[in-house]
Amino acid sequence: MSVVVHRAAADMLHGAGQRYTNQRRRLVELLMRAGGPGSIPEILGAGRGLKQSSVYRNLAELERAGVVSRVVTDEEFGRWELSEALAGHHHHLVCSSCGRVEDAVMPSGFERSLDRTLDGLARGAGFAHLRHRLDLIGLCADCANDATA
Amino acid sequence: MSVVVHRAAADMLHGAGQRYTNQRRRLVELLMRAGGPGSIPEILGAGRGLKQSSVYRNLAELERAGVVSRVVTDEEFGRWELSEALAGHHHHLVCSSCGRVEDAVMPSGFERSLDRTLDGLARGAGFAHLRHRLDLIGLCADCANDATA
DNA sequence: CTTCCTGCAAAAGTTTTGCATTAAC
DNA sequence: GTTAATGCAAAACTTTTGCAGGAAG
Numbered sequence: 001m002s003v004v005v006h007r008a009a010a011d012m013l014h015g016a017g018q019r020y021t022n023q024r025r026r027l028v029e030l031l032m033r034a035g036g037p038g039s040i041p042e043i044l045g046a047g048r049g050l051k052q053s054s055v056y057r058n059l060a061e062l063e064r065a066g067v068v069s070r071v072v073t074d075e076e077f078g079r080w081e082l083s084e085a086l087a088g089h090h091h092h093l094v095c096s097s098c099g100r101v102e103d104a105v106m107p108s109g110f111e112r113s114l115d116r117t118l119d120g121l122a123r124g125a126g127f128a129h130l131r132h133r134l135d136l137i138g139l140c141a142d143c144a145n146d147a148t149a
Numbered sequence: 150m151s152v153v154v155h156r157a158a159a160d161m162l163h164g165a166g167q168r169y170t171n172q173r174r175r176l177v178e179l180l181m182r183a184g185g186p187g188s189i190p191e192i193l194g195a196g197r198g199l200k201q202s203s204v205y206r207n208l209a210e211l212e213r214a215g216v217v218s219r220v221v222t223d224e225e226f227g228r229w230e231l232s233e234a235l236a237g238h239h240h241h242l243v244c245s246s247c248g249r250v251e252d253a254v255m256p257s258g259f260e261r262s263l264d265r266t267l268d269g270l271a272r273g274a275g276f277a278h279l280r281h282r283l284d285l286i287g288l289c290a291d292c293a294n295d296a297t298a
Numbered sequence: 299c300t301t302c303c304t305g306c307a308a309a310a311g312t313t314t315t316g317c318a319t320t321a322a323c
Numbered sequence: 324g325t326t327a328a329t330g331c332a333a334a335a336c337t338t339t340t341g342c343a344g345g346a347a348g
Binding site: 070072073074091093095096102104106107110113115116117118121122125126127128129130131133134135136137138139140141144 | 172221222240244251253256266271273287289295
């Protein structure tokens with residue numbers, strides 16, 4: 001699986017006239033292992049030796065090539081994940097206490113009915129519906145425990 | 150309606166030992182009229198005479214009191230709206246081309262089934278489900294026209 | 299050998315903070 | 324009168340950019 005992702009990432013970059021360098025491979029590897037979007041501090045801390053300006057530039061380049069996507073949050077720094085082209089369509093469980101973000105997949109039947117509902121909404125407002133973004137906000141197990149204790 | 154909102158905002162602030170000053174009233178008025186979340190540049194530009202540092206401080210204070218909420222986007226500046234306590238539960242239509250954001254409401258039956266589905270997801274992952282955030286990403290009428298032309 | 303990538307340092311952008319002044323209650 | 328809000332300027336913060344050196348093809 002990880003081989004498939006790296007192969008795809010390499011192809012996507014090469015198609016854009018870009019190289020799949022060691023540092024870019026490390027970023028993809030890191031995001032693939034994470035189980036959810038990784039924040040800039042996590043990336044800079046974890047990926048020992050990854051330099052700030054190169055990380056920003058490489059994430060931007062990987063995004064242009066369609067390999068990664070920026071995730072919107074209310075945090076003060078960025079979060080990045082593998083694009084849905086590589087990771088599949090999914091949603092996020094966001095802990096409002098510690099900021100942790102995990103991936104989650106909804107039943108495909110529900111996705112379909114959600115998209116139909118949004119099509120209707122969009123039509124009514126003159127919007128062309130491209131995609132949606134659905135996050136569950138709550139407390140992760142750790143933070144829920146802390147609150148109880 | 151606007152009277153009701155101002156009254157509620159005043160109560161919420163007073164409950165927190167804060168004052169409902171002219172500037173805070175102008176912020177609430179502005180966000181109430183907007184039909185969607187307002188960005189910091191819009192607020193600073195539109196509300197003539199609103200000073201940058203005071204706007205940031207007042208939005209933070211209004212958020213603490215539960216009057217307004219920060220909206221997450223991928224823009225480089227903040228967006229703010231009336232809280233759901235005042236404006237009711239709703240979603241956003243986001244134009245991926247120009248950044249415009251409009252409010253939208255989904256059929257209540259669909260909201261219920263969405264919440265049930267998310268309850269299941271949360272339980273499976275050890276999350277305590279508090280609320281959700283659902284945005285439709287697409288092209289507003291103006292940008293769709295530009296693309297066609 | 300040409301093009302792209304990397305790293306450092308500096309700049310740009312938004313947001314936050316310190317402090318003296320002014321307004322609200 | 325006492326406490327909180329405002330405005331200005333400076334600081335903090337993340338992110339972007341310029342430029343020289345190094346690696347990739």
